[in-house]
Amino acid sequence: MKKILIIISSFFVFLEALANQPKEWQLGFQNPASDGMRDIVNFHNNLLLPIIIAISVFVLFLMLYACVRFRASANPNPSKRTHNVTVEILWTLIPCLILIVMAVPSFKILYKQDTIPKADITIKAIGYQWYWGYEYPDENIIFDSYMVEEKDLRADQPRLLAVDNEVVVPVNKVIKVLITANDVLHAWALPSFGVKRDAVPGRINETWFKAEKEGTYYGQCSELCGIKHAFMPITVIVVSEEEYQNWLSEARVKFAKEDIKNDKLKLASK
Numbered sequence: 001m002k003k004i005l006i007i008i009s010s011f012f013v014f015l016e017a018l019a020n021q022p023k024e025w026q027l028g029f030q031n032p033a034s035d036g037m038r039d040i041v042n043f044h045n046n047l048l049l050p051i052i053i054a055i056s057v058f059v060l061f062l063m064l065y066a067c068v069r070f071r072a073s074a075n076p077n078p079s080k081r082t083h084n085v086t087v088e089i090l091w092t093l094i095p096c097l098i099l100i101v102m103a104v105p106s107f108k109i110l111y112k113q114d115t116i117p118k119a120d121i122t123i124k125a126i127g128y129q130w131y132w133g134y135e136y137p138d139e140n141i142i143f144d145s146y147m148v149e150e151k152d153l154r155a156d157q158p159r160l161l162a163v164d165n166e167v168v169v170p171v172n173k174v175i176k177v178l179i180t181a182n183d184v185l186h187a188w189a190l191p192s193f194g195v196k197r198d199a200v201p202g203r204i205n206e207t208w209f210k211a212e213k214e215g216t217y218y219g220q221c222s223e224l225c226g227i228k229h230a231f232m233p234i235t236v237i238v239v240s241e242e243e244y245q246n247w248l249s250e251a252r253v254k255f256a257k258e259d260i261k262n263d264k265l266k267l268a269s270k
């Protein structure tokens, strides 16, 4: 049994290693690029998956056993029994214990995600119908990020995931993300970083991540927000500190924030 579980979970780990963005026929999670996501993947692969498989196999066994053992021809006079105290206590207690076993590591991960370490960089993501706007409040930078249409895609850009202006952050730095929306509910989600938070008009949610590897990471709006919900992707490029400084000096000019009071004015100023 243990061997089968190891084979099945290593299959998922193998698939995971292939992915830096969603892949065709992908099973399991995308490749983790932060400590938080690694916790989630381990929790899923090493605890949830074995429990799910064990319960499924057990229930299947019970059904098959009942079908064969208590079939009409083998059991012409069925039992009239309606209660069995021992069985009833067991099928209440065992699921409770399973839930407790799952809850402890689950809460540990939740609280770890909830505690934001001292941030090196703060960015603000604003959901609009239907694109994301970004702000680097400490750098006087503000820009919009639209999906690249299929006909305009470069060879290295994935369909429905690439954007015109990407979020750029340095590697191995704590990035705090403030998330809000301008019109309806959206959600800023980036699977590789284990990040997903609702973007709610009129309030600011926060989350954080620390990317461990340079690269391009893709996410999508994850709250059904309207007709073009599927077309407001999120692209984060993780670069070295030096490249980040270069990007900053360009972005401070290109995306200089002009009016703090009204985000919409920046559209007119382009």
Ligand SMILES: [Cu+2]
Pocket: 127, 185, 186, 187, 221, 222, 223, 224, 225, 226, 229, 232
């Ligand atoms: Cu949305």
